[in-house]
Amino acid sequence: MYCRECGKDIGNLKICPACSCDNRGKSRLTAGLLQILAGAAGVGRFYLGYKLIGVLQIAATVFTCGIGGAIWGLIDGILILNGTPKNDADGVELKD
Numbered sequence: 001m002y003c004r005e006c007g008k009d010i011g012n013l014k015i016c017p018a019c020s021c022d023n024r025g026k027s028r029l030t031a032g033l034l035q036i037l038a039g040a041a042g043v044g045r046f047y048l049g050y051k052l053i054g055v056l057q058i059a060a061t062v063f064t065c066g067i068g069g070a071i072w073g074l075i076d077g078i079l080i081l082n083g084t085p086k087n088d089a090d091g092v093e094l095k096d
């Protein structure tokens with residue numbers, strides 16, 4: 001994998017040896033914003049690895065002509081920004 005800050009290939013290391021940035025958690029802010037902006041397609045959930053929830057959100061969007069998925073995505077995005085879930089689908093704590 002590549003360091004998210006400097007782009008250097010750091011293999012399986014979590015802490016980048018070049019810039020010492022922490023590459024462990026996914027960004028809570030990114031996930032929340034993705035979900036608020038594109039939650040009807042479950043984008044924030046897919047980003048976090050919660051594929052089943054993402055698929056359900058797409059299904060909700062399809063079956064309610066967009067309204068259900070958009071509302072669910074908005075609420076879900078706000079929840080993510082406020083700390084739910086704490087971890088991504090791999091159990092890695094999200095970075096604030």
Ligand SMILES: [Zn+2]
Nearest residue numbers: 003006016019
């Ligand atoms: Zn780095």
